[in-house]
Amino acid sequence: MKTRSRAAVWMIVTALLALLAPRPAVANVQSRLGITFASLVSGDEKPAILLAPSEGVRTVTVKLVRSDGDKSTVRSGAASAGTQARIAVPQPVGQFGYKGHFDVVFASGETGALDMEFSLTRVDKLSLSLLPTDVDLDARRLSFKINNPAQKATLEIYGKNGQKLKSEESVYNGAVGGTSLTMTWSDPGPDALYLDLKVYDIAGFWKGVRLTPFHIDIPHEEVEFENAKWDVRATEEPKLKKTLGLIREAVEKHGQLIQLRLYIAGYTDTVGSKESNQVLSNNRARSIAAWYRKNGLKIPIYSQGFGEDILSKATPDETPEPANRRAVYVLSSQTPAVTKAIPKSNWAPL
DSSP states (O other): OOHHHHHHHHHHHHHHHHHHSSOOOHHHHHHHHTOOOEEETEEEEOOOOEEEOOOOOOEEEEEEEESSSOEEEEEEOOOOTTTTTEEEEEOOSSSEEEEEEEEEEETOEEEEEEEEEEEEEEOOOOEEOOOGGGTTTTTTEEEEEEOOOOEEEEEEEEEEGEEEEEEEEEEEEETTTTOOOEEEEOOTTTTTTTTEEEEEETTTTEEEEEOOEEEEEEOOOOOOOOOOOOOOOOGGGGHHHHHHHHHHHHHHOOSSSSOOOOEEEEEOSSSSSSHHHHHHHHHHHHHHHHHHTTOOOOOEEEEEEESSSSSSSSSOOOOOOOOOOOOEEESSSSOOOOOOSSSOOOOOOO
C-alpha cells in the first residue's frame, strides 16, 4: 500500500509539473510572430505593430494601455507564414509608452499570450513659426513655435569669413506642439554677421532659419526748422514723404524675419547755449519721429538729441552752420552701437 501511495503521489506531482511548465510554443510567441514596430511615423501615417510570423496565424488581439491612460484594442486577421501584417495603432501626435497584452490563435489552433512594453512616436510634417516681433537681438532672445512636440533648439552664431563665434543649445523635453519656446544666448561680440537657428522635434526632424542683423543709414534731405522751434512745417513735408518711401521699401525687403526699428538722432549748430541746443535737438528729433508715426509708419520709432556736442563741421561758438543742423536716420534690428557720431544710448521710444 505504501508503495502504491508513493507511486500515486509521484504521478500527481509529475502531472502538475507538466501543466505548470511553459510550453515552448507559448514561451516563444514573440519570435514566432516576428514582432517589430513602425515606431516613428509622420503626417497622417499611424504607428503600427508589425508581424512577420514564421507559421500561420488566425488572429492576434492586442489590448493596449497608453501612458496617458487611454485604453484601446487592436487586431490582426489571418496571416500566412512568411507574410507580413500591420496592426495600426490609433495615436495622436506625440510620443507615448504602451503596455500591450497579446492574445494569439495560431493556424494549428494553438493559443498563446504575451505581455510587452514599447513606445511609439507620431509627428506632423514639421513647421516653424517665427515672427519679426519674436526676435529681440538687443536682449539676445528668440521666441518661436513648432507644431510637433519639441526636443531642442540649437543656435550657431557666425562672424566674418564664416567663423563660428558661438554655439548654444536649449532643451525642451518634448514640450507640447504649439507651445511658445524661448532661447537666449550670451553676447557674441560686435562681429556677428548671422545666426542659424535649428529647432528639433521629438522625432529628430528639424526646421531652420537664418537671421541676419540689419543696420542701414537712410538717406534723406534735412528738414529745416524755424529758429528755436521744432514743429515740422508743411513746406518741409515732401522731404519726409520721400524718406518715408525709402524706409518702407527697406522694411518690406529686410523685415520679414527680424523686426526693424527706426532711430532718429538730432544735432544742432553752436548758436545758443549748450543746454538749449540739447533741448532743441531732442524736440526736433522727436518731432520728425512723430511725423512718421502720424503718416502710417508702424515699426517702433526712437529718438535722441545730441545738441551741439557732435559737430559735422567744426565751428566757433555762436556760428550758424547749416551742416551742423542735421539728423541721422538709422533703420536697424537692434539698438545702434555707441560710436563717435552716437556717443550715448538714451533713445526715447515714441
